[in-house]
Amino acid sequence: MLTEERKLHILKKVNTEKSVTVQELTDELGVSESTIRRDITALSREGKLIKVFGGAVALDEPPSSEELSVIVKESINKDEKLRIAKYAASLIMPGDYVFIDSGTTTEYMIDYITEKHATYVTNAVSHAKDLVRKGCKVLLIGGELKENTEAVVGADAILHIQKYHFTKGFFGTNGINIELGYTTPDVREALIKRVAIQNTQIGSRFVLADHDKFGHSSAVTFADFGGTVVITDKNPGKLYMKSLDIKIVDE
Numbered sequence: 588m589l590t591e592e593r594k595l596h597i598l599k600k601v602n603t604e605k606s607v608t609v610q611e612l613t614d615e616l617g618v619s620e621s622t623i624r625r626d627i628t629a630l631s632r633e634g635k636l637i638k639v640f641g642g643a644v645a646l647d648e649p650p651s652s653e654e655l656s657v658i659v660k661e662s663i664n665k666d667e668k669l670r671i672a673k674y675a676a677s678l679i680m681p682g683d684y685v686f687i688d689s690g691t692t693t694e695y696m697i698d699y700i701t702e703k704h705a706t707y708v709t710n711a712v713s714h715a716k717d718l719v720r721k722g723c724k725v726l727l728i729g730g731e732l733k734e735n736t737e738a739v740v741g742a743d744a745i746l747h748i749q750k751y752h753f754t755k756g757f758f759g760t761n762g763i764n765i766e767l768g769y770t771t772p773d774v775r776e777a778l779i780k781r782v783a784i785q786n787t788q789i790g791s792r793f794v795l796a797d798h799d800k801f802g803h804s805s806a807v808t809f810a811d812f813g814g815t816v817v818i819t820d821k822n823p824g825k826l827y828m829k830s831l832d833i834k835i836v837d838e
Contacts, residue, residue, distance in 0.1 A: 606826035608642035689738035690759025738776035756787035763804035789814035
């Protein structure tokens with residue numbers, strides 16, 4: 588197979604599957620790993636894919652600095668978000684000290700929460716109200732209220748969160764990118780998420796993300812993949828499965 592034929596095959600595969608490994612391509616094309624790596628490097632330089640350790644991923648959409656309103660977000664992949672939310676809520680146990688991030692999927696969680704012998708801390712006013720109505724003990728973070736996402740942000744909120752040590756934390760994200768980690772459009776929300784994740788036990792930092800979040804990125808990284816578990820609805824591809832701890836919820 589000629590070089591250009593190989594490159595076309597690689598590009599078609601990565602755009603279809605969103606990610607590909609050097610080993611996969613070596614097996615498929617019957618050439619050496621060094622040859623595949625050269626082809627991937629060339630395609631990366633041409634701006635046709637993103638070269639990563641051990642393979643390549645499809646080009647993402649340009650990082651977004653805009654954020655949709657809560658009402659718009661709620662209508663996107665709702666069924667998938669509900670399945671993710673239901674599983675996430677089932678992880679809360681008696682005695683847990685839980686942080687619940689602002690966001691639509693974390694908001695859906697609240698409908699499924701049944702554990703009353705836990706303490707819930709949140710930076711979302713709507714989440715706090717819904718939890719109180721269910722008879723839960725709730726601590727609402729104080730600070731600046733962000734209009735379009737109804738999240739509490741700012742320096743006061745960060746200082747507040749730094750006092751706590753969470754046994755479990757549930758976080759939303761706007762994008763999951765192999766190179767950039769977890770991202771969000773607003774630096775103020777990114778800082779809140781970062782501090783809350785750092786103050787949550789490793790292995791109990793749950794990121795709730797439907798399949799559309801993979802391969803996308805926003806303007807600000809709030810965490811890398813270390814110590815986190817992604818709860819999602821579909822297999823995001825081999826590269827992500829190798830790089831993250833992922834729980835795929837059943838239909």
